[in-house]
Amino acid sequence: MTQSILQDGLGRKIEYLRISVTDRCDFRCVYCMAEDMTFLPRQQILSLEEIERLARLFVAQGVRKIRLTGGEPLVRRGVVDLCARISALPGLRELVMTTNGSQLTRLARPLAEAGVKRLNISLDSLNHERFRSITRTGDLQQVLDGIEAARDAGFERVKLNTVVLKGRNHDEVQALAAYALERGLDITFIEEMPLGEVGRERGEAYCSSDEVRSLLAERYRLIDSAENSGGPARYLRVDGYPDSRIGFISPHSHNFCDTCNRVRLTTEGRLLLCLGHENSLDMRALVRRHPEHDEPVSEALERALQHKPARHEFSVGGEVQVLRFMNATGG
Numbered sequence: 602m603t604q605s606i607l608q609d610g611l612g613r614k615i616e617y618l619r620i621s622v623t624d625r626c627d628f629r630c631v632y633c634m635a636e637d638m639t640f641l642p643r644q645q646i647l648s649l650e651e652i653e654r655l656a657r658l659f660v661a662q663g664v665r666k667i668r669l670t671g672g673e674p675l676v677r678r679g680v681v682d683l684c685a686r687i688s689a690l691p692g693l694r695e696l697v698m699t700t701n702g703s704q705l706t707r708l709a710r711p712l713a714e715a716g717v718k719r720l721n722i723s724l725d726s727l728n729h730e731r732f733r734s735i736t737r738t739g740d741l742q743q744v745l746d747g748i749e750a751a752r753d754a755g756f757e758r759v760k761l762n763t764v765v766l767k768g769r770n771h772d773e774v775q776a777l778a779a780y781a782l783e784r785g786l787d788i789t790f791i792e793e794m795p796l797g798e799v800g801r802e803r804g805e806a807y808c809s810s811d812e813v814r815s816l817l818a819e820r821y822r823l824i825d826s827a828e829n830s831g832g833p834a835r836y837l838r839v840d841g842y843p844d845s846r847i848g849f850i851s852p853h854s855h856n857f858c859d860t861c862n863r864v865r866l867t868t869e870g871r872l873l874l875c876l877g878h879e880n881s882l883d884m885r886a887l888v889r890r891h892p893e894h895d896e897p898v899s900e901a902l903e904r905a906l907q908h909k910p911a912r913h914e915f916s917v918g919g920e921v922q923v924l925r926f927m928n929a930t931g932g
Contacts, residue, residue, distance in 0.1 A: 626673040722744070728773070765790050823838075884902075
């Protein structure tokens with residue numbers, strides 16, 4: 602029997618699914634959500650069983666990489682067991698996770714044992730007061746301890762993610778790179794994505810990937826690389842640090858939509874065909890309407906993918922085009 606492969610209307614093969622397992626988080630990062638958040642009631646979010654069912658359905662149709670995100674995925678009760686079940690799905694190449702690192706001192710090793718191959722850990726500052734300012738509630742030492750726990754847990758790779766904001770942390774680019782390189786970690790510098798009203802003009806803090814690269818080139822000899830981790834990041838190597846890579850995710854300055862292989866499943870079960878558009882498919886309604894049969898769900902998915910947009914239309918300044926916050930979208 603020939604396996605069906607998910608493909609959008611432009612011929613792009615869909616092999617990567619990002620799943621937000623919760624909109625809740627123990628941080629309130631300034632680029633992700635408002636300070637005073639109202640989270641979704643439990644009945645509006647996908648159950649762990651529904652997430653597992655949808656993961657199985659996507660993998661059966663050619664998805665090879667699943668990333669669990671949030672909010673903070675590790676505040677969801679039962680998530681380690683969910684990881685074990687998803688990682689065991691036949692045909693899945695890798696299960697990975699993005700986390701803020703706050704829970705890793707106790708959960709890094711269980712996650713590795715559950716089959717999570719790689720971790721992305723958010724780290725936006727190495728200054729304790731500034732870290733608290735950016736995250737509003739976070740404890741830097743707790744995260745640094747979590748990074749060390751992840752290094753010891755046996756993951757294939759551990760990567761740091763830094764959202765670069767002018768006036769907040771752009772002056773730490775070199776220090777953050779040094780922190781990663783000295784520990785044999787990867788690090789990716791990310792341009793802020795204009796999602797949700799967060800109480801300020803987005804353009805005020807915009808720092809392009811080219812600016813970040815220039816800052817790094819002042820200190821390191823950078824070597825272009827064709828490596829690909831299956832997502833949107835472009836990578837380079839650093840002379841003298843063979844175990845690390847530096848990546849850039851550049852939704853504004855280096856649009857990556859022509860090779861997009863991703864869809865996102867939100868906390869409430871909306872399948873977002875593009876991060877920068879609101880068109881979506883209500884997967885929660887489908888799985889609850891068809892609890893015993895996957896075929897109607899798969900057929901609706903294949904139809905929806907024909908309308909996946911060619912590209913997003915993010916702009917550096919001006920009005921926010923998408924009003925949902927990153928914590929519900931899935932990182």
